[in-house]
Amino acid sequence: MGKAEFLSPKAIGNRIKSKGLQKLRWYCQMCQKQCRDENGFKCHCMAESHQRQLLLASENPDQFMDYFSEEFKNEFLELIRRRFGTKRVHNNIVYNEYISDREHVHMNSTQWETLTDFTKWLGKEGYCKVDETPKGWYVQYIDRDPETIARQQELEKKKKQDLDDEERSAKFIEEQVRRGKEGKEGETSFFTELKRENEEEKVAFSLNKGPSTSAATSAKSSTSLGPSALQAATASVKRKEAGHSSESKEKKKKSALDEIIEMEEQKKKTSRTDYWLHPNIVVKVLTKRLGDNYYKKKGLIKDVQEKYTAIIKMVDSGDKLKIDQAHLETVIPAPGKRVLVLNGGFRGSEAILDSIDEKKFTALITLDSGRLKGRKVDVPYEDISKLA
Template sequence: MPKSGGFLTPKAIANRIKAKGLQKLRWYCQMCQKQCRDENGFKCHLTSESHQRQLLLFADNEEEFLDTFSNDFLDTFMELLRRRFNTRRVHSNIVYNEYISDRDHTHMNSTKWETLTEFVKWLGREGYCVVDHTEKGWFITYIDRDPETLRRQEAMKKKDKMDLDDEERIMKHIQEQVSRGESYGSKQTEFTELKRDDEEEKVTFSFGSSASMSAGGSQESQTIQNKKSNILQAAAAVGTKKKEGSRKESGKRKSALEEIMEEEAKKKAKLVEKKDYWLRKGIIVKITTKRLGDKYFKKKGVVKDVIDRYTGVIKLIDLGSKVKIDQVHLETVIPGIGKPICIVNGDYRGVTGTLHSLDEKNFCITVKSESGKLIEGQAYEDVCKYSLEDS
């Protein structure tokens, strides 16, 4: 009686279940991409005609096949490391176990690396990863060299350099005021010796014994008393003037604490809460993402419309096509000196004018408004090139 066979027999179902799971790597033929389930099946495959033909092809150009398998293994391994772990430090065996969980992966025994340790050392030498060896084994850290990531990191560094911490700035200012107050206190009053001028008028007294001199003596004494009173009044007037002048000078001089309070009040008056949206109709922006394709990357366009404050309809200048994109994937454009510009964020939001000057050291510019007023200290991200035709 013949054996009962079919697609739904228990044996056929069991074979399909076994084929779905992972098998032993030593029973896998990379050239034929065939997985055998046992030693006997693998031996039969090695003696098969199809396998012999693949071996002949490999013998003709073995370097090319070996490089192809090695490159496939490297690309897939690095893609998994970047996507799954990114720049975190991770054990190499953990990454390799996740890599081989895919039954269609390129096996290491078909590459130029014989062991995982040799492959990890090669990654460290070539600069793909940061490799370190511990008692627990080999650990790897992915090095992200994506241009978009590097550009974002550089922009963050510039922003951190430009935006100093408020507390650090206040402490620095207070220290300057304290040192200035100490320099004022170090100046002591210098006392000089009292000297009388030679030309100063001298007071003389004369006494007479005869009766004939009595009338003249009384007149001279009266004149002397008048002179004394005049001298005393003049000295008192000079003293009062000096006191009033010193009071005025002391009233004008401000203490270090008063100067600090005044400057802090001025700073608070200048501080304005910035909005988290800055798109405006008529400004010229640049696309900073590759999600739309390489032909749109780094292209400039004019904002034709703003949707929900954060999304803009951009008409590309070179291509003429329109795209709808979020402001996260856009950046402002700085025009040349004398060109139209618009302030898109901050205290003077919405003011238009021309670019007056650039301060590359502090990453800010000076805008000359349409009324002729100079607006200084505007950050790069708060201003954008303006199109008068599309305003």
């Protein structure tokens, strides 16, 4: 029977059937041909073209396997780099997107038997960071592009420069505050009494407009007022002006310092990360895959691996488990207990829980470490956990 014509119903039906993925058992990697059923695959294996490809492969099988393995590895890594970048992703998600291409290189023609073996090989060769969790294997692409490395170095340099500027400004503010306090302590006030040398003389003031009377009264007033009284009055006025100026400067300094502190707190509130695990905190297990013995049970984090995986020791049984942070939640203790801030600008600071606001889903804590020790702040529930 000859081949169907281009626009015939048979040809159209064949093209419709050939779309999409077919069964892997009826695919020939050497000829790169996909058959639709067992009969078609049997006919293909009996064809002369397939026999010639087998003869070529039998002469040097390692060369063909290395070629297919290299193609599979390059396309797999290119998909991770282009689609996910340097994010941490499950290996099965990447593999499902990779095989969605009808012309992809199949894994059964490479040197790796399973996806797990290929994932371990990527971590061993240094192409990706791999870690095993109860959900499976996760991969994270390591970008070694010179441009990317140079960009990261510039960002780190800029970040370090910003930190240096902040430290320099903080030291300058502290120095100004210290000088202001020292100047205020060094100022001393002296008070003198307003006395007259001669008690019999009277001090008289005249409001007449005549020139002769005004001159006479001015002469009398100048002679009647003693030099000590004038000096004391001028000295008191100067001291009052100096006191007002120092108080105004001190108010300005305090207001500027308060504004800088508020700006730092605002920056710290906006700096959040997608990971929150930290050693020596109490957490609760949320997954049922480990069994009912561990579900909703509390444990203590002993170690953190790759920022997202925790090694915990169960409080009741003492068993050690390795769990991803997606299956854990924080524990809020009673007021008055010590907690650890896990996220935000105060990350890593120890604090004391004062109260809980159930309507706003926040907690009022008093910082117990760092430069802002003693300050009371409001943080969300999920940003704190009980400290062991």
